[in-house]
Amino acid sequence: MTATNKGDRATTTILEAAEQLFLEQGYHGTSMREIAQAAGYKSAAGLYSHFPDKEAILVALLDARDPYDTLLTILEALQATSGADFLGQLYRLLTGMLQQHSGFFRLVLLDLLEFNAAHVQVLISRFQGPLLEVVARVQGYPDINPHLPTLVLIRGMAALVIGTHMSSQVMPPAVLNQLDEAAWQGHLSHILLHGILRAPPTPPPRPANHRTE
Amino acid sequence: MTATNKGDRATTTILEAAEQLFLEQGYHGTSMREIAQAAGYKSAAGLYSHFPDKEAILVALLDARDPYDTLLTILEALQATSGADFLGQLYRLLTGMLQQHSGFFRLVLLDLLEFNAAHVQVLISRFQGPLLEVVARVQGYPDINPHLPTLVLIRGMAALVIGTHMSSQVMPPAVLNQLDEAAWQGHLSHILLHGILRAPPTPPPRPANHRTE
DNA sequence: GTCTATAACTCGATAGAC
DNA sequence: GTCTATCGAGTTATAGAC
Numbered sequence: 001m002t003a004t005n006k007g008d009r010a011t012t013t014i015l016e017a018a019e020q021l022f023l024e025q026g027y028h029g030t031s032m033r034e035i036a037q038a039a040g041y042k043s044a045a046g047l048y049s050h051f052p053d054k055e056a057i058l059v060a061l062l063d064a065r066d067p068y069d070t071l072l073t074i075l076e077a078l079q080a081t082s083g084a085d086f087l088g089q090l091y092r093l094l095t096g097m098l099q100q101h102s103g104f105f106r107l108v109l110l111d112l113l114e115f116n117a118a119h120v121q122v123l124i125s126r127f128q129g130p131l132l133e134v135v136a137r138v139q140g141y142p143d144i145n146p147h148l149p150t151l152v153l154i155r156g157m158a159a160l161v162i163g164t165h166m167s168s169q170v171m172p173p174a175v176l177n178q179l180d181e182a183a184w185q186g187h188l189s190h191i192l193l194h195g196i197l198r199a200p201p202t203p204p205p206r207p208a209n210h211r212t213e
Numbered sequence: 214m215t216a217t218n219k220g221d222r223a224t225t226t227i228l229e230a231a232e233q234l235f236l237e238q239g240y241h242g243t244s245m246r247e248i249a250q251a252a253g254y255k256s257a258a259g260l261y262s263h264f265p266d267k268e269a270i271l272v273a274l275l276d277a278r279d280p281y282d283t284l285l286t287i288l289e290a291l292q293a294t295s296g297a298d299f300l301g302q303l304y305r306l307l308t309g310m311l312q313q314h315s316g317f318f319r320l321v322l323l324d325l326l327e328f329n330a331a332h333v334q335v336l337i338s339r340f341q342g343p344l345l346e347v348v349a350r351v352q353g354y355p356d357i358n359p360h361l362p363t364l365v366l367i368r369g370m371a372a373l374v375i376g377t378h379m380s381s382q383v384m385p386p387a388v389l390n391q392l393d394e395a396a397w398q399g400h401l402s403h404i405l406l407h408g409i410l411r412a413p414p415t416p417p418p419r420p421a422n423h424r425t426e
Numbered sequence: 427g428t429c430t431a432t433a434a435c436t437c438g439a440t441a442g443a444c
Numbered sequence: 445g446t447c448t449a450t451c452g453a454g455t456t457a458t459a460g461a462c
Binding site for chain 1: 358385392405
């Protein structure tokens with residue numbers, strides 16, 4: 001699945017083994033012997049032909065599972081009729097990707113706790129340029145609140161997306177399943193767009209001037 | 214600082230030592246020897262007079278650092294003139310507490326990764342009742358959108374609060390410091406209340422009928 | 427309760443044969 | 445590249461003296 005240019009299949013096998021174990025047991029909770037055995041080796045020595053040490057496996061894993069390229073491709077192709085439409089799609093896209101790559105997100109948390117996000121910082125910095133481009137595109141729409149600073153727009157979106165994902169991991173399944181995924185996305189993106197208050201500050205009952213889609 | 218009913222000072226000393234090390238090095242990355250030495254013992258054996266094993270230390274630590282009681286007291290005393298006011302205060306309160314108890318939050322993440330949130334689930338379930346009471350209070354205000362299901366209100370608020378905190382841990386300090394804390398809170402709570410779009414869907418330039426606060 | 431001593435393993439990493 | 449064998453240091457946890 002993870003493309004390696006050469007026939008270096010052993011490396012990806014090791015990474016797949018390490019991924020599963022890291023996610024289940026944590027970084028320090030997983031031994032080189034366990035990784036080796038899960039990858040089909042008889043002892044841990046074989047791993048050192050492919051990686052200099054244990055930490056290098058985590059770094060390679062973070063890099064291999066980084067959904068950066070996929071995300072960038074989709075972002076560039078994204079088209080919308082309004083800021084509301086764009087943000088709605090973006091929210092759905094990001095939460096969907098975070099869910100699909102939840103393993104990667106756990107690896108990020110792992111790096112955050114075990115190495116104080118030392119390795120992820122590199123991945124994030126790579127993302128900064130494209131991110132600003134997307135936000136600039138968002139702010140070009142006339143229905144976006146022009147008084148919101150760019151940074152606030154980014155952090156607000158990021159916070160809701162990350163928080164949505166985190167909450168799904170902590171909420172009891174019984175509660176989470178009271179609404180299906182589409183309903184959750186619809187409601188939460190509504191909050192992102194219109195907030196929690198009633199849409200009109202004081203609703204003046206006037207005939208329809210706004211268009212319905 | 215952490216109140217223990219008896220003169221059981223040794224226990225709190227151990228917990229303080231364990232807290233610092235767990236947060237710096239992770240759970241499996243911290244040894245009983247290290248905890249013992251940081252707590253003033255000459256060997257790890259002394260710890261076993263107070264805790265049956267290593268995991269018990271983490272559990273006791275999670276329980277000791279749980280800000281539940283503090284939060285509940287503040288929540289009960291919270292007064293507001295409107296839903297917007299209430300939610301604004303609540304957002305400020307929760308983000309502030311999360312920041313103040315960021316150590317506890319890291320312990321939660323640690324439990325999430327190392328034990329699949331097994332221990333935190335207990336703490337969360339304890340919080341469910343009071344949480345519903347607060348939300349019921351929120352929904353009593355007339356300016357809150359009545360079409361938002363209770364669960365959506367909870368998760369939306371939780372997501373933004375958690376996401377705000379998480380983003381502060383990953384964002385480069387240079388970016389984070391471009392706005393001061395009060396400005397961040399103001400903007401982000403504005404998004405929570407009114408969303409990212411312009412306040413009126415399509416601004417009809419009519420004389421003031423809406424009241425300013 | 428805290429100590430020394432130690433049991434019984436497991437850790438990451440290396441050496442060298444094949 | 446993968447193997448066996450192993451080094452040296454680390455691990456959790458216990459036994460028993462004080």
